[in-house]
Amino acid sequence: FLGLSLINGVPIGVKLSNGILKHLLGQEKDLDWTDLEHFDEKMFHTFQGWMDNTSKRGFQMHQTYGLHFVIYDDVSKSEVLLCEHGDQIELTNQNKERYVRLYTKHRLTLNVISQLQSLQKGFWSLFPRSIVHKSLSADHLRQALAGSDDIDIEEWQKHVDYDDCSANDNVIQWFWTYVKSLDKEGLKHLLLFWSGTCSLPLYGFSKSKYSTHKHEQWSIDISKQNQHDPTSLPEASTCDYSLHIPNYSSYDILKSKFDVILQFGYFGYTRS
Template identity: 25%
Template sequence: MMLKAPRLIDFDNKRAYFRSRIRQQHEQHLSGPLRISVRRAYVLEDSYNQLRMRPTQDLRGRLNVQFQGEEGIDAGGLTREWYQLLSRVVFDKGALLFTTVGNNVTFQPNPNSVYQTEHLSYFKFVGRVVAKALFDGQLLDVYFTRSFYKHILDVKVTYHDIEAVDPDYYKNLKWMLENDVSDIPDLTFSMDADEEKHILYEKTQVTDYELKPGGRNIRVTEETKHEYVDLVADHILTNAIRPQINSFLAGFNELVPKELISIFNDKELELLISGLPEIDLDDLKASTEYTGYTSASSVIQWFWEVVKGFNKEDMARLLQFVTGTSKVPLEGFKALQGISGPQKFQIHKAYGAPERLPSAHTCFNQLDLPEYTSSEQLQERLLLAIHEASEGFGFG
């Protein structure tokens, strides 16, 4: 049942099932402790050198960390600290391995990592570390882009995933799908260097790229525009970082099999890796701006009343739905980031049919909320949106 219809099962049950399967795997392959000794100042290099060549079997052993020059005996606390320290260094921009996109909070492989020697070996190591954290039930303070979670789950990315990376480019693609493109003569199955560069590549020398063989000479027509948009999404979110993705997955799937992780969706995978966030509702409310409504509008009053009744999981889903991630800024919601800097939580009035679902623009931390006629209707529509609204829901 779990593997056939994972959408019908709540996150807690999926997580319990995942843990029990991991434990089973552990008991079948009992291993001695996995001991590593690292220097704090070189935690990435030391950990990489000691773990990258270890056989998969060893990685199933209980991790025992020692920081060189310190007395501490690892009863679990040092392991937790090691995961924290290591993830901070791995995802630091100086390491060149990952880069933040969109709201500067979520990470994906850096296409420029090729400038780092052994970069693919490092990605395999990072895949092992993330899987080991899941295997050990440890949480990481790391938040990936939606599209990268999809790669881990082997789920196809779509052009909707580009919105979180570059909302203007996403709007252009969306416009193409909604309008007649017959009169655009120079639109071909290729991307020019400038187009690519401003989306992901910043400092890289990029040449024009053909989206299919001979693409530079093939015009995009009304009949083929959906294929064009799909190929653009594939290129930007997948092909440009394909070697890094493959290496990460080679390390990750050694410990966590593909069929086991696939019971989760991309939002649940984030909660599994990073944990359920502590959300201070009063802080969120104090840091919210309204357009078309005021804090005294009945819809807004109902909204906060409904959200107050949410459990931790639904609070996390709401945050993911509106901001694209369940990460709460260290300084509180006043420090929430959008695509172009600080951007508070936004609630905008959505015009049109009142039975429409709420929709969101994660790059602006914006929730578009229709003017519902009752608190019950708002609750039902909002819950449906945060649980079911994936690609294309409410994008009308």
């Protein structure tokens, strides 16, 4: 699934942790406590505070936290020793680096190792390790899979085709005026309604020569048939990125209909 997402240039819209990403890239030996940032932000900041404390005297960790080399594992619902006799080893300023290393290894690797190995095997069947290990970083892979959160409206508008209408038609002008009035969340909802994903395509709004998506061309058409009710809601065909807008008679009507869509219908009110 992750490999197909990259091949088709369609982000999954999820920011994966470095624990997963570095396994996919064969870089799991490079994991350290900073990789917790995208996995457990609270523990990341806790460890950051520990590591930033470089005073010679340090501080009495055991007296402050009462911790040993033991953690509660959410998967097995039991306490797990981070090392042999871990329940007898108190956490101190002198052994904090070892604790952090063992904690990180367990949270990001050991308790889900079989699942990670399955993901890795499937990913490498599409992208050989010899290629991805050298050419990709965890940050690059995360960006490719998650997609961008920044929607450039002018870039979007530039790459839209108009079927049996033109950019000068009132409805089209009103539509882009409405789009430019949306906040970041509203733009994500519109993107999801129009394309089926709330993340930008891997190569942006333009169709890339590297993409295998056969119909990756954004388009808008205006329903002008007499039998079509001009007060009905817009529709979208997510499989070919096409948006179908009724021939509304005013901006206010268009705005009210899209407001309904982006509040209630962006997850499932589509033709596809």
